[in-house]
Structure formats: C-alpha cells, structure tokens
Amino acid sequence: MKSETLTLILVNVAGIMERADESLLPGVYKEVGAALNVGPTSLGSLTLFRSIVQTVCYPLAAYLSVHHNRAHVIALGAFLWAAATFFVGISSTFFQVALSRAFNGVGLAIVLPAIQSLVADSTDESNRGMAFGWLQLTGNLGSILGGLISVLIASTTVMGIPGWRISFHLVAVLSVIIGVLVRLFANDPNFAEGGNKSGKRISRKSIVVEVKEVIYEAKSVIRIPSFQIIVAQGVFGTFPWSALSFSAMWLELIGFSHKKTAFLMSMYTISNSLGGLFGGKMGDILSQHFPNSGRIVLSQISSGSAIPIAAVLMLSLPDDPSAGFLYGLVFFILGLFTSWNAPATNNPIFAEIVPEKSRTSIYALDQSFESILSSFAPPAVGILAQRLYGFKPVPRGSNGTVQIEIDRENAASLAKALYTAMAIPMTICCFIYSFLYCTYPRDRNRAQMESLIESEMQQIEFDNPSIGKYSQVEFSESEELFKKERVIEIGYEKEDNLETDESDDKTMLTHQLTSSNLRETPINKS
Numbered sequence: 001m002k003s004e005t006l007t008l009i010l011v012n013v014a015g016i017m018e019r020a021d022e023s024l025l026p027g028v029y030k031e032v033g034a035a036l037n038v039g040p041t042s043l044g045s046l047t048l049f050r051s052i053v054q055t056v057c058y059p060l061a062a063y064l065s066v067h068h069n070r071a072h073v074i075a076l077g078a079f080l081w082a083a084a085t086f087f088v089g090i091s092s093t094f095f096q097v098a099l100s101r102a103f104n105g106v107g108l109a110i111v112l113p114a115i116q117s118l119v120a121d122s123t124d125e126s127n128r129g130m131a132f133g134w135l136q137l138t139g140n141l142g143s144i145l146g147g148l149i150s151v152l153i154a155s156t157t158v159m160g161i162p163g164w165r166i167s168f169h170l171v172a173v174l175s176v177i178i179g180v181l182v183r184l185f186a187n188d189p190n191f192a193e194g195g196n197k198s199g200k201r202i203s204r205k206s207i208v209v210e211v212k213e214v215i216y217e218a219k220s221v222i223r224i225p226s227f228q229i230i231v232a233q234g235v236f237g238t239f240p241w242s243a244l245s246f247s248a249m250w251l252e253l254i255g256f257s258h259k260k261t262a263f264l265m266s267m268y269t270i271s272n273s274l275g276g277l278f279g280g281k282m283g284d285i286l287s288q289h290f291p292n293s294g295r296i297v298l299s300q301i302s303s304g305s306a307i308p309i310a311a312v313l314m315l316s317l318p319d320d321p322s323a324g325f326l327y328g329l330v331f332f333i334l335g336l337f338t339s340w341n342a343p344a345t346n347n348p349i350f351a352e353i354v355p356e357k358s359r360t361s362i363y364a365l366d367q368s369f370e371s372i373l374s375s376f377a378p379p380a381v382g383i384l385a386q387r388l389y390g391f392k393p394v395p396r397g398s399n400g401t402v403q404i405e406i407d408r409e410n411a412a413s414l415a416k417a418l419y420t421a422m423a424i425p426m427t428i429c430c431f432i433y434s435f436l437y438c439t440y441p442r443d444r445n446r447a448q449m450e451s452l453i454e455s456e457m458q459q460i461e462f463d464n465p466s467i468g469k470y471s472q473v474e475f476s477e478s479e480e481l482f483k484k485e486r487v488i489e490i491g492y493e494k495e496d497n498l499e500t501d502e503s504d505d506k507t508m509l510t511h512q513l514t515s516s517n518l519r520e521t522p523i524n525k526s
Contacts, residue, residue, distance in 0.1 A: 007071065007186040008122070011115055012138040014074050014182055017175045018111050019142030020149070021081050024171055025088070025101070026245035027150030027265075028164040030252055035162065036094045040246065040382035040391065040414070046101045047245060048379055054105030058368035061110040063214050065360040070114040071186035077114075078179030081107030082172045089168030113364035120351040120359045121189065126284060128351055129295075132343035133280025140273035144266050146171065151248060151262040214361070221362050225439040226353050230346050233432035234370040236425035237303060237341060240310075243381045243421035246414060253411035255321040255404070267328045271335030279340025283348060292441045295345040296433055302340035303430040309334045310422045314415040319408055349436075353443040355451050384417035385410075391417075 025032065029043050036042075064073045084104035091097040115135070123131045149170060153163035221227055247268075251261045279298060286294025313330040317323055350362045385391035391413040 010182045010186045014178055015115050015139045016142035017178050019139040020146030020171055021085055023143040023146035024150045027147045027248050028154045029249045031154045031164040038094055040385055041379055044379040044382040046098055049098050050101040050105040053102045054109040055368045057106050057109035058364045061113045062361045062364035064110055065114045069191045070118055070188045073114045074111050075179045075183035077107040077111035078175050082175035085168050086172035089165040113360050116363040117360040128348045129280035129283035129344050132347040133277040136276035136343050137273040140269045144269045147265050148262050151258050155258050217358055217361050221365055224353055224443050226443040229435045231369045233429045237429040238370050239425040240422035243418055246381050250414045253407045254319050260324055264328055264331055268331040268335045271332040272339040275336040275339035276343045280343035283344030296436045299341045299345040300430050300433050302338055303426050305337040306426045307423050310419055314419040319411055353447050381417045381421050384420055385414045
C-alpha cells in the first residue's frame with residue numbers, strides 16, 4: 001500500500017475516534033446526571049468547559065501543525081484525549097468530570113486543524129468538496145460508534161462498574177491504539193523522512209520569532225472579509241448542532257428505549273454523512289459552472305431547510321414511542337438536508353482564500369471562533385428548558401407512574417428549548433451567507449495573486465540562493481515585521497483592474513509577473 005494512501009486512511013480513522021470521543025458524553029447525559037445528581041444546565045456546562053479549553057488551544061494547534069509533522073501532531077492529540085477520556089470514566093464528582101472534560105479539549109483542539117489542512121493540501125478546486133464530504137462521512141461514523149457504545153452500554157453493569165464508565169474506558173483504549181498507528185505509519189507530505197520540511201531550508205529561528213510569525217499570520221487571516229463572514233455565520237450555524245447533544249436525552253424522556261434511541265440517532269448521523277457527501281459533490285459541480293456563487297447558494301438552501309424540518313420533528317410529532325418510524329424518517333431528512341455547509345462551502349472556500357501555507361491557521365482560527373460561542377448552546381438549552389419551558393428534575397423516591405408523567409412533561413419542555421436553539425440561529429446563519437456573494441470572488445483572486453508571487457519568488461531563490469538567504473517578499477497589505485530586514489520588491493509592467501473574471505485574472509497574473517525590476521532596499525522598522 002502506498003504511503004499516501006495509508007496516511008489518508010489512518011488520518012480518517014483518527015478523525016473517527018475524535019468524533020467518537022466527542023459523542024460519548026451526550027449519549028449518557030441521563031445516566032451521568034443521575035449518578036452525579038445534576039440537571040441539564042450542569043450537564044451542558046461540561047461541553048462548555050471542554051470547548052473553552054479547546055478554543056484556547058487552537059493557536060497551539062496552528063503553531064504545531066505549521067512547524068511540526070502533522071501526523072505526529074495528530075498522534076499526540078489522540079494520546080491526550082485518550083488520557084482525559086479515561087479520567088472521565090473514573091471520576092466520582094461533577095468537578096472531576098468537568099476537569100477531565102476540560103483537559104479533553106486540549107487533545108481535540110490540536111487534531112482537527114491538522115486533519116483538515118492535510119485534506120486541503122491533497123486536493124484542488126475540482127474535488128475538494130468531495131474530499132471534505134468523505135472526511136465528514138468518516139467523522140460521522142465516529143459519532144455513530146461513540147453514540148452506540150455509550151447508549152447501548154449505559155444500562156448495563158460489568159463487574160459492578162456502570163456501563164457508561166466502561167464506554168469511556170473502551171474509547172480511551174481504542175484512541176491510544178490509533179495514536180500509536182498514526183505515529184508509526186502516517187506521513188506528512190510536507191516533511192521528508194528525516195523530519196525536516198521537504199524542499200525547504202532547516203529553520204533556525206527562535207521560538208519567540210516563530211510565535212510572532214504565527215501571530216502575524218493569524219492577523220492577516222482575520223482581516224480577510226470572507227473569513228469574517230463564514231466565522232460569523234458559523235457562530236450561529238454550529239449553535240443548533242451543539243444544542244442537539246440533548247436529543248438522546250429528549251428521546252429517552254419521550255419513552256424510547258436505549259436501543260431505539262441509539263437507532264434513531266444513528267439514522268440521523270448516517271443521513272448527515274450521506275448529506276455531507278452529496279453536498280460536497282454538488283458544491284464541486286456548481287463551483288465549476290457558477291464559480292462566484294454556486295457554493296454559497298447550496299449553504300443557504302441547507303441552513304434554511306433546517307427551520308421547517310426541525311419544527312416538524314420537535315413540535316409536530318406525537319410524544320409517543322410508537323411513532324418511532326416517523327421520528328426516524330424526519331431525523332433522516334434533517335440530516336440529509338442540513339449537512340452541506342462545511343463540505344460544500346466553508347472548508348473549500350477557506351482553502352481558496354489563503355495561500356497554501358496559511359491553511360492550517362485558517363482552519364484553526366475558524367474552529368477557535370466558532371467553538372467558543374457555539375459551546376454555550378448546551379447550557380442555553382438547559383436554561384431554556386428549566387427556566388422558560390418548565391423542565392423539572394424527577395423527585396427522588398417517585399413511583400413509576402409519577403416518573404413517566406414528569407418525563408413526558410420534561411420531553412415537551414426540552415423539545416421547545418431545542419427548537420428555539422435551532423430556528424433562530426439558522427435564520428441568522430442563512431442571512432449572513434448572503435454577504436459572501438460580494439467578498440468571496442475578491443478574496444479568492446487576491447489569494448491566487450499571492451500564490452503566484454510566492455511561486456515566482458521560490459523560483460528566484462532556487463536560481464539564486466544568495467538572494468533567498470537574505471530576502472523575502474513584501475506584499476502590499478503586509479504589516480511591519482519584527483526587525484530590520486532586507487526585502488525584494490516585485491515590479492509589474494502595468495496595473496490592471498483586478499475586478500475581472502477568473503480566467504482573465506489568471507492570464508493577466510501569469511504574463512505580468514516579471515523579475516526584471518527586482519531590487520533590494522533596506523527597510524527600517526520602528
């Protein structure tokens with residue numbers, strides 16, 4: 001088997017385990033709540049703690065993936081989240097679980113940007129959406145795995161150990177195994193076998209300078225209008241899916257058994273996987289025919305369809321376990337239509353609006369901004385259910401009839417809270433996508449220009465190493481760097497309006513880039 005194929009397989013398997021780890025806790029909210037004697041608000045805050053730490057660690061993820069072998073970074077993340085998951089399984093208090101979940105965020109944070117940038121580097125505009133669709137599909141397999149493990153084992157006991165604790169230990173062991181395999185057999189194409197970046201000189205910069213460069217690159221990414229718009233919609237767009245972590249608890253309150261709940265959640269995850277694959281493929285097709293708008297239209301259809309479908313699921317279907325077929329059907333439709341945004345629009349556009357060297361940074365920053373705000377969704381659902389819609393814990397010592405009656409009332413309260421947390425953010429998300437029609441074409445053309453300039457300069461350095469040793473490109477939009485440097489300014493034979501169509505842009509840039517006007521000038525930095 002080729003090294004590249006083996007690497008992609010192992011990276012996708014690592015993605016499966018990452019998603020399995022994330023889906024463990026929501027599948028056993030009911031059991032954990034009973035064991036720790038806490039309600040939905042406290043359970044939702046566990047996800048918030050993890051997400052806060054995860055967000056803080058995304059800059060670390062960007063630094064590690066830029067300066068180190070990304071396969072090794074993924075393995076390190078697997079070891080870290082495995083340790084944290086194991087500690088959740090042995091925790092006996094809410095504080096211990098919260099601390100372990102927070103530490104879990106460190107491992108999860110450094111893995112996802114590395115995986116996404118590896119996929120982006122191995123594809124182009126014609127197949128990038130499909131590649132991210134496959135990544136979403138394999139990740140959702142992990143969600144199914146984690147959900148099945150947690151929900152099916154939750155009601156059992158093994159040698160006196162509750163099943164929900166066993167599920168955390170099992171996933172921790174599997175994560176360690178995957179981490180070892182990735183560390184031993186996966187390869188980063190940007191690194192040679194010896195561990196150095198292929199085709200590039202060994203960096204002798206200090207850590208301080210490297211950190212400053214990461215900060216500088218992050219600032220340049222944040223200034224991109226299309227990035228700002230996608231992050232803004234993502235803040236609202238990811239909120240509903242974080243809120244859906246309560247869906248397993250909601251189904252069990254209606255009266256569905258653990259097995260039926262696991263089946264229904266698996267139906268949703270399977271349809272979400274197929275929808276991501278379909279959305280990614282459609283994004284690739286439409287981007288070829290409508291390069292400036294095809295991907296954006298798909299995202300608006302996807303986010304807009306969530307509002308009526310969620311209304312049918314949470315407000316219209318009867319609170320009766322006998323209606324399992326209807327719940328499964330609507331869950332399937334919901335997953336099929338609302339899973340296009342990331343593979344069809346967000347991830348492919350991110351790869352197009354920055355040069356290749358900045359892809360890890362843009363994915364890490366996206367996760368950072370979106371995760372911190374969307375992590376408030378589970379606590380928000382808990383607060384809405386308890387404070388606004390009348391959710392109340394079952395009193396200790398209640399008989400079966402009273403408990404069933406309270407569960408049905410709580411199911412209705414939780415359904416209203418879930419729909420509120422879906423409909424409002426999705427409406428805002430659909431509206432925000434509209435701004436991409438103006439910014440995306442300009443940002444894509446700018447990134448193409450920077451890539452052409454960088455390619456030209458690499459050729460110059462190859463032809464004349466003495467220039468590359470002391471010089472670097474200065475772009476028109478760059479900020480002041482960190483100390484006195486010598487730079488190469490690139491002259492153009494003429495300037496034309498860049499607001500042309502894509503084909504004219506590429507032709508113009510290819511023929512106008514010359515090195516005839518190169519000159520070295522010192523720049524003093526204050």
